[in-house]
Amino acid sequence: MNNSCEHTTAPVVRPADLNDVQAIFDLIREHADDLIIRSFNDIVQNIDRFYVADLDGEVVGCAAWSLLPEIGELKHTAVEIKSVAVRRPWRRQGTGRALVQAVIDRVVPLRVAQLFVLTFAPEFFRSMGFTEIPKTKIMHKIYMGCINCTKHANPFTCPEVAMVLIPRHDATPKPATPQES
Numbered sequence: 001m002n003n004s005c006e007h008t009t010a011p012v013v014r015p016a017d018l019n020d021v022q023a024i025f026d027l028i029r030e031h032a033d034d035l036i037i038r039s040f041n042d043i044v045q046n047i048d049r050f051y052v053a054d055l056d057g058e059v060v061g062c063a064a065w066s067l068l069p070e071i072g073e074l075k076h077t078a079v080e081i082k083s084v085a086v087r088r089p090w091r092r093q094g095t096g097r098a099l100v101q102a103v104i105d106r107v108v109p110l111r112v113a114q115l116f117v118l119t120f121a122p123e124f125f126r127s128m129g130f131t132e133i134p135k136t137k138i139m140h141k142i143y144m145g146c147i148n149c150t151k152h153a154n155p156f157t158c159p160e161v162a163m164v165l166i167p168r169h170d171a172t173p174k175p176a177t178p179q180e181s
C-alpha cells in the first residue's frame with residue numbers, strides 16, 4: 001500500500017469493478033472501528049453498488065449503497081449509504097464528498113424516498129445536507145443490520161448517529177437516450 005501523499009492529481013471517483021474487490025475489502029477492514037466489516041463475497045456480489053476513488057490505479061476511498069426491503073409502502077423506499085471511507089492521507093480534499101455524491105446521483109433517479117446513513121462522522125454527512133433523525137425512524141435498518149452487530153448490545157445505546165437526506169425528484173422523467181433535434 002502506498003501511504004505517501006505525493007500525488008499531484010486528485011483521486012477520480014468511478015464505479016467499482018471486480019478488479020477493485022481486494023482493495024475495497026482491505027480498505028473496509030482498515031476502518032473496522034467506523035464501518036461494518038464486509039466479506040469478500042459480499043463485496044463481489046454487490047460490486048455494482050460500489051464507487052471507488054482511484055488515484056493512479058490505487059483505491060484510496062470507497063462508498064456503497066443498498067436498497068432496504070419494503071413491503072407495499074413504496075412511498076417510503078429507502079437507500080442506505082454505507083462502507084464510506086477515505087484513506088487518511090487523502091482526507092479533507094473533497095474525496096469523501098465526491099464518493100457520496102456519486103452514490104446520490106446513482107440512486108436518486110430510482111426515485112427513492114429517502115437516503116440514510118448510520119455514522120460516526122455526522123459532520124461530514126451534515127455538510128452534504130443530511131440531518132439527524134431518531135433511530136426509531138429506521139427500525140428496518142436496525143432489524144437488518146444492527147441485530148447482528150457484535151460491537152454494541154443495543155442499537156439505541158450505540159453512539160452511531162442516524163441521518164437522513166430526502167431527495168427532490170423532477171416531475172418529468174428523463175428519456176433513456178438523448179433526443180435528436
Ligand SMILES: CC(C)(COP(=O)(O)OP(=O)(O)OC[C@H]1O[C@@H](n2cnc3c(N)ncnc32)[C@H](O)[C@@H]1OP(=O)(O)O)[C@@H](O)C(=O)NCCC(=O)NCCS
Pocket residue numbers: 031034035081082083084085086087090091092093094095096097098117118119120121123124125127
Ligand atoms: C468521513 C470521511 C469519509 C470523510 O472523507 P473526506 O474525504 O475527508 O471528506 P471531504 O474532504 O469530502 O469532506 C467534506 C466536508 O465534510 C466535513 N468533514 C469531513 N471530515 C470531517 C471531520 N473529521 N470533522 C468535521 N467535519 C468533517 C467538512 O465540512 C468537509 O468540508 P471541508 O474540508 O471543506 O471543511 C473520512 O473521514 C473517513 O474515511 N472516516 C473514517 C470512516 C468513516 O467514519 N466513514 C463514515 C461512516 S459511513
